[in-house]
Amino acid sequence: MPRLNALPASFYNRDAEIVARELLGAELRVRTNEGVTSGRITETEAYLGPHDAACHAVAGRTKRTWHLFGPPGTAYVYFIYGMHWCVNAVTREEGFGSAVLIRGIEPIEGIELMRQRRPKTKTDATLTDGPAKLCAALAIDRRYDGLLLTGGCDISINEGSVVPANTIVVGPRVGISKAIDWPLRFRIP
DNA sequence: ACGCGGATGGCCT
DNA sequence: GGCCATCCGCGTA
Secondary structure (H helix, E strand, C coil): CCCCCECCHHHHCCCHHHHHHHHCCCEEEEEECCEEEEEEEEEEEEECCCCCCCCHHHHCCCCCCHHHHCCCCEEEEEEECCCEEEEEEEECCCCCCEEEEEEEEEEEECHHHHHHHCCCCCCHHHCCCCHHHHHHHHCCCHHHCCCECCCCCCEEEECCCCCCHHHCEEECCCCCCCCCCCCCEEECC
């Protein structure tokens, strides 16, 4: 059984790179009227703020990026490529604009519900191994944008297993066209 | 096991 | 008007 202690705002009120590393092993959990789905975070990317050309904060606080500038521990959910959602955890102080993109999880709870939501998926290995895949599996969309992940909402990130630092694979972020060689992608093999 | 391109729409310039 | 922090299926090996 997963632990249900949500990570506190103080956890998120640090540099995105640190938070991205330490979110590995934590549990992302979503409750809907269909049931609960959750997974262990296995891949993250750090987006450092307005000085990071690949970070959405470069455009300033617009309608789309509004909650990226929210308080630490806020969920920043955005729509991309006309059909996909991605979820971030906001880091550092309110107004700064840095976050950690959740890129992969390993299902813990509600795997049958996840399969129903992603019926075309052939194997469980590809059920939640991408930022838009996991949002589809957990039914994360605009409704969750701006909610606090720190407890009390239908979306939260909870304490999980501790991941040894020497097992984390570090590499460049993917899918971006600027600041492409910064080593800000973290994953558990 | 790759590589490529289409789907699809909101938002910033 | 053009750009996306993507995914999937189809093509060539």
